[in-house]
Amino acid sequence: MSSSKQESSSKRVSSSGQKTPTAKSYHHGDLRTALVKAAREVLLETGAGKLSLRAVARHAGVSHAAAYYHFEDKTSLIAAVAIDAFEELNHATKAAYEQGGSLLERSKAMFAAYINFALEHPQAFRIMFLPELRSDAVRTDVETAGRQGHEFTVSVIQQLQQADQVVKDDPERIAISLWAMLHGLATLMIDGPLYRNAKTQQGRETLIQTATDHLLHGILHTANMPEELSE
């Protein structure tokens, strides 16, 4: 019944001659992206778990049934929001990495950017990892959006290995360990028992600093702790 409608209307904003870009005529123009944007805005006031499709449609100024011409499902709308947020996160981490400093400093800035994104956009961050976006039958789009960030991390690890700064382990596995550490720290800070420690900017930086240092240097006594990185 409604199979290929989403694709056919995806990116077609300024094709025909409309009076205003935000045309308020019967047909909206690009309701799909407008709904995603509206969802991000509604998300700022509503919990991620209680995000209502009807509230999003209300915010966009359309009836809730209109949304079903652009998204198969409420979950599909949420998935689109998640992909949008993933792209934003990927952009933020890349931007942090491409700033000045040594290779290791830029890497650490990238690590911090991941957590800072979670702290600055907690609702979006929660959406990105909602269980129903994975367990559902086919949701490969969200998966690929998430994997892009992972692949970038792998490339950073490889660069660090080529510069002889990181052990020559499987970069894929190192990236996973790194991601797990960052992701765990972020979720514990926004939804877990660390959310009290993360209230002040000082507390956040300390948490990020010590955790990444522990991963970088190890916590076993047999591993030495050089001071060249305490910076």
Added chain:
Amino acid sequence: MSSSKQESSSKRVSSSGQKTPTAKSYHHGDLRTALVKAAREVLLETGAGKLSLRAVARHAGVSHAAAYYHFEDKTSLIAAVAIDAFEELNHATKAAYEQGGSLLERSKAMFAAYINFALEHPQAFRIMFLPELRSDAVRTDVETAGRQGHEFTVSVIQQLQQADQVVKDDPERIAISLWAMLHGLATLMIDGPLYRNAKTQQGRETLIQTATDHLLHGILHTANMPEELSE
């Protein structure tokens, strides 16, 4: 209106003479714990985000309004489920630690137990870290239930430090780093991009093994990797 009712009826199962322990009379006996138990069972078939108070009451054989005499809120019921699950997790990790082997082996078994609990009870694990259980006004009970596990981890770290196996850093911070790593790995495995890698028992063990090793030994080239732990 309903302030001290929950406390007054908490633990009073076999006080008066009832014919059967699972008395199906008008008054239930201990509906509160029955609802928590029912919620855990319903949770096995329903997603954690879509857990319905009415379905839980239905499963327990009572009307949904009856639940409101034992829980202020749907969130309060979920909080009780989370506390129940936290206690189960704490018990599992302690049990893993108290098994045979060296101190480090027992510690690593405890780390693995955390992730295995998440993999074996993903729905309960998700409930434990639902955002609404933290951001809500006063939900200190869930917090303390979660903190108990953390404090136990701190004590394990301290034991490792006394045995000269772990650097003499602040044990609190080390425990946080450890928890972040384990928690991140667990969530990425059940709700994140690693859930494909975690389908086989082999894949899970490899993920746990390499990640904990990375944290224990560090990934920087300046840190050495002793083989006494590769086991």
Added chain:
DNA sequence: ATAAGTATCTTACCGTTGGTTAGATACTTA
């Protein structure tokens, strides 16, 4: 024992939600 008081449960109701269907409106294209 009995009556009053209280805790717990059911039934009935409310507004909101996710989702579907039928019909209205506008864009597209021949």
Added chain:
DNA sequence: TAAGTATCTAACCAACGGTAAGATACTTAT
């Protein structure tokens, strides 16, 4: 300009969280 199609609204449904009023049973004082 007419037919066809995409997109929207209005109306409807079942299920949900939550509340209020009344039914039932346990408790306790007398």
